[in-house]
Amino acid sequence: MRMRQWARDLGLGVRFAFAGGREGWVRVLLTGVGVGLGVALLLLTTALPSALDARHGREAARSDINYGAKEIPKADNTLLLASSGTTFRDKSIRGRDMQPEGPKAPLPPGVERFPAVGEMVVSPALKKLLGSDEGKLLRERLPQKIAGTIGESGLIGPTELAFYRGSDGLSPRSDGSSVAPGDQVVRIAKFGDQTSSSDPLDPVLLLLILVVFVVLLMPVAVFIAAAVRFGGERRDRRLAALRLVGSDSGMTRRVAAGEALAGAALGLVFGTGFFLVGREIAGSLEVFEVSVFPSYLDPSPALAVLVALVVMAAAVLVTLFALRGVVIEPLGVVRTAKPARRRLWWRLLLPLAGLGMLYPMVGQGRDGGDFNQYLVIGGVLLLLVGVTALLPWIVEAVVGKLGSGGIAWQLAVRRLQLSSGTAARMVNGIAVAVAGAIALQMLFAGVEGDYTKPTGKDVDRVQMQVSVPDGTPLAQSAAKFRDTEGVRRVYAYSEGYVGERRMDAELSAQVTVGDCASLREVTGLTSCRDGDVFAVQGAESDTKTEALAKPGTTVYFDSGYTDGPKTTPVAWTVPSTVKKATAREDMTGFERGGFMVTPKALPAAIAPELTGQIYLNLDESVPDVQDLVRNTAATIDPINEPMMWASSNRSERYDSIRTGLFVGAACVLALIGASLLVSQLEQLRERKKLLSSLVAFGTRRRTLSLSVLWQTAIPVALGLLLASVVGLTLGAVLLKMSDTAITVDWASVLTMTGTGAAVVLAVTLLSLPPLLRLMRPDGLRTE
Template structure:
């Protein structure tokens, strides 16, 4: 067969699609909308690498923390910057204090001029929050005059909360809980850690599971109007076309719908991109300009979608004998064969089997085998579901009128019913497998914190140089704070510089010291020694009376702040105890009266806080008090557990992607449902004309949707559990089925279909009129 004849027949089919009158245009439009929704999501996926790269580039360009031990030399080209991050309710606020050393100091990206002390420039989102009624407590904390706005080039996303504030007296050489550095340029490179194999596997599975339903829906969309199309093809046979030519013409009609769908998909994507900056999903948003698909990936989508339309149409017609009178469609179809349908999931399991038990200790998983195996398993659903629907409905007969109408329709066109369900079944199966995998490896990326939440719920790190007793008074007077315990810490060494033996030093009043040790008796002026605590091997060697030690011994190039001290003769012994943070320090314990002069200036000072959780916004009140103590005060909210940021990011990405796919599923199902109702318009009108009640017909349509959905979700649960089990075995994790997640994923799928069915009822009622029998 020559390429010329192929192109001529495809072109003829495309002409029929666009010149065939109202019916042809409606079919093309329905196909184009279905394809367009899928193309829009594919374009969004191809734009994700660009969006992530843009976010990373802007984050890197504004990086100002080197965490180095050497402070840059002061010049008119340097800038002192301090980390002043904070949290407002559940949102992180990125903050920096700036003190330029000269007129040529580097400006942060997105900032046109340095703010003066007492002034700040803010991101647009933070500016809106500060002006709103909800931002009252944050306005009290960031009590500076807003003089400008950070441009997009200095922000990660349009909803980021960020500010740069002017400051004076920042000392990068001093000891402070806040990170202070002198830099000569922004954009210092930070080495990122590579993801472990299990996280890479999660990313691969997420992409496959999210994109697979899109491909299924596109394949289903190009088959809209199949029965009407077959009648037109029968007419072509009547005027002399052979069977192969009619199939190519049919493929040309599908190709026309796919090409229009590409245009609509591009339009949907462009419209959605403009709205991207206004929408925030799971705290993730992007600038519209970030969604810039790679030209190569766009070209791949532009070629793959029309090619898939042609291939799917030819595949769908492979078993259809198109005769001049078009009678084949009214005959009972031959039973579907099962054996080749089972080969797909079995092939997928065979591809995944070599990696079972590999875990994270044997290198990365083979990405080609992972993608291929998961694809075959999910594609297996689309192959098995038509056979399952046909086999089940063939045995369902007795029942009411609505039930019999629905079952008879399913018996005659089980393939159409299965196509309607395929996408949701694939999505649910993938979601179940992912939920099992996430639940299985969750413990590996979740750390149980040692913090004793019964003794404290927050801690405040007070910068050196701030009087600890004054900070304690302010924090104790904060509404909702029930009790405080303040401790200062440093080290003691046998030598001034680079000591061979060292121990920890803890300072606090008697009540506070009892939070970290078991004291025999205590009064101000006492010094205690706690030997053999966790990680402490030096105290037993250093706590001999009269031994000369140095508090805050220097390491590396930081010298000049060491404080000499001798172990007193009346030093007392105490037992070790974990402090509220769960750590057991031991070492030397000082009451304030025993602390050498100048030692307070080198202490790392922490105040532990107990809270009355019934006080509204108690944590925000504590943060506001801490900001009045010193802008560089660090406030920590204690939680029972903490999770890996990379793991959390992947889970958030899955949530965002799943939301987009669910929207696509709902929209595509609605379009598909409307297309099927349109094809049955005359049949419904005829039944109404013969006296069938509209309620009966509505129930029959509901049953026609409910039966395939129930079978599809059951098959999806089986495949999803199988895939999830294999993935858990691949990661070396014990298999555990989270039935709550399985039921919730299945319920969400059923809920989407139920919503689509309800939305299709008004058009159904309009179609159930005797006037629908009119024809031209």
């Protein structure tokens, strides 16, 4: 019986929502749009697992190069394949050179036929880039004829840049083995059959993922909760009429919950529509070099149903909670009387409980095993919910003490004093997002050093490095780079190793061949001319050179220490004129030992036993200088990509989590802006008659506009201040949990708060045109 009564009252509320005239429809529409934006983002979140699985599946289906794979012999079903990817400006291009060895050679996914020599098949995005003015430099590097496009099954995203190129020069580089020496060439019999093992996430990275999800989803829940309360004041006045015709207070609240339920149901419809439209748009977008096909975004049915149930239940519960302090009587709503002051004690319990859940994991670090996921999620959730609970109390306490000022200030302060809760609800989402962002920024900055390792390379002396393939004269290659625009200096070296025996030598030393100017960059020389040989003394971890550097000693190149095909070791006698040189740190960050040899001091027969390395110092003020170097390198060897030097390397997993955070934050910021705008428009609509009355009595429009800005600025300032405190506290606790020293990057904190303030300011400015339209005397008309 009780359930039947609840169902009848809720149904009556739904009827009121859709049959309440123009005002009712506008309120339901605004609620539906606000809830719909949140639902769309929640649906996107539920689709993430399937999107990640789809991308991983596509990547696995086309996997090919695996250096741990078992060697296979040449057959009619094998394919020689080389990694020939490149970089254009800041975009990575996946590339493969292919040479089928028989009629049954496997085709990569998405490719209908093998491209002939001089042809390539490309992804649609790469085809578009090559055909544009922007791709002029890239066309010089990839001049092959486009013979087709790669299908969707062979790509992980619609904006991926990729190509497969026909080749006939991979056989000499394969040497009949699975992986050729010095080259990224493999022989495979099928795609997608490569096995690779991945290490489990360490606990700190898992902690990062958990916190990222909570921080990104919490503002969405806050906005949905705020959206179902749109038009609350007018709704309560309508409900007073129900009391006049005999309904009790319980029935009135259930009818109100029914109205909220109607708005939430419409929000689910809108949210589904927004999601479907956004899914199609996602196919043409790229955020932080991540793109997805629309088919990837397929929400799990179970999770989608869960989202619907949670949103509907939240609409009812939030409405009943909001009406707990409102007395709806037959003759009106008792809300205009001075309400009781908000209590602080229970609001403090929420963040304190959150800290209590996180405290047992303080000091655990990555050596203490995985963090308890439930405690992490619950603790972070309670701390962020504490922001939404504390902010109304802080706004009420502060605005109650604000004094006199200009007319605009007084209008704003008086409005905030009468409805501080409404103002706080508008800012809650921003405050939660900023608090979470500050905590995450602190955590990322604190643990970044654990996932970032210095390379030791001197990026001031050298910015790019090029490997010269065997058989290519080093001097000619170096000359090409010297003629390349933007290259300041070229350091070219031929490198190899010598031993005291023909095979299985016990003593070995490095040999570096270069002109005098290049040798001075890697060792300390007093004097040098072509034909000199130097033995380096004092190099770290080099104890073999002294024994091998005695004049007249015979040493052997390729004495079992170089990779690749076995050749007859070449003998070389250390000349009697060998000089001494002192070790110094070279551009790679190491002290180079062994022999330093000028070109005339070595016989021509030794040249094939050496590998060429070219180090480049660039004028980075020249536009696209890196791509100019890559184009030159492609004329020397189209497979080997020049290496960009960096002072440090960062973990790929850490980078992927960071990228995921940026993508999610971009989506949440878009939701924040859109939802705030809807909320602001709803507030202005609620006060349409009040604004019109003030204009009719002679209040200047500029004064009213300024009062609206003050009404937004005061809660925003308080919300961002609270968010900073909570964010710093949460960040400090997370750092202690990861056993990392607490450091605060104040520039990042200011950036986070500034971003939140900028979003609110932009929304406020966008709401000024509707505000000016509402400030007309004809707004006093009523039906």
